[in-house]
Amino acid sequence: MLTSNIIETERLKLVTFDPAQHLNDAYVAWLNDPDVVRYSEQRHKSHTLESCAAFTESFNDNPSHLWAIMQKTDNRHIGNIHADIDPHNGIADVAILLGARDTWDQGYGLEAWNGVLGHLKSHEDIRKIIAGCMRSNAAMYSIMTKSGMIDDGQRQKHYFLNGKPEDIVFFALQVPS
Numbered sequence: 001m002l003t004s005n006i007i008e009t010e011r012l013k014l015v016t017f018d019p020a021q022h023l024n025d026a027y028v029a030w031l032n033d034p035d036v037v038r039y040s041e042q043r044h045k046s047h048t049l050e051s052c053a054a055f056t057e058s059f060n061d062n063p064s065h066l067w068a069i070m071q072k073t074d075n076r077h078i079g080n081i082h083a084d085i086d087p088h089n090g091i092a093d094v095a096i097l098l099g100a101r102d103t104w105d106q107g108y109g110l111e112a113w114n115g116v117l118g119h120l121k122s123h124e125d126i127r128k129i130i131a132g133c134m135r136s137n138a139a140m141y142s143i144m145t146k147s148g149m150i151d152d153g154q155r156q157k158h159y160f161l162n163g164k165p166e167d168i169v170f171f172a173l174q175v176p177s
């Protein structure tokens, strides 16, 4: 359903994830970095090249799509963003991970997010774009609201975060919005 066209933003290129180019020890290290996975259920797991390969292979031969986020200036791979597509209901569920912590808080997350949302909006098969995060994930919360997504509900005290119950908040965009 999704084309593999490169998505270009001002400072980024989002390219179809290519294991030969993007699956390496640096990527595995992102998933094993407690700061990167602080708000993710991935923090409960230990990641290896094999487990990451299994995740990236899950995007083969189905309508979902995984992009590597590349900085245009030096072609550096700084993270990934993916859209899980539910073709029966026309829903795209988007999630992002910037593994290179030195790139945080410079607007790259919002830029990649807006790039993918723009791409998804142009697909006539997609009528709703959804995302969610732990309420304490202030950067992700801000990205979802700044991209124009609106409140789509919550699951109260759903997960444990640092030993305390934590809400999951959901945001969504109807297409056309």
Ligand SMILES: CC(C)(COP(=O)(O)OP(=O)(O)OC[C@H]1O[C@@H](n2cnc3c(N)ncnc32)[C@H](O)[C@@H]1OP(=O)(O)O)[C@@H](O)C(=O)NCCC(=O)NCCS
Pocket (backbone or CB within 6 Å): 035, 036, 037, 039, 040, 079, 095, 096, 097, 098, 099, 103, 104, 105, 106, 107, 108, 109, 110, 111, 132, 133, 134, 137, 138, 139, 140, 142, 143, 146
């Ligand atoms: C969440 C993530 C994508 C944010 O990307 P980023 O490039 O650092 O975010 P941006 O620079 O685009 O900033 C987006 C907003 O968050 C704010 N922000 C950034 N880092 C923040 C922080 N640590 N605490 C609070 N707000 C923060 C920014 O100020 C900006 O808000 P504003 O425009 O209102 O000022 C990135 O930190 C990341 O990948 N984290 C690990 C994985 C993760 O949590 N993914 C989401 C799981 S659902």
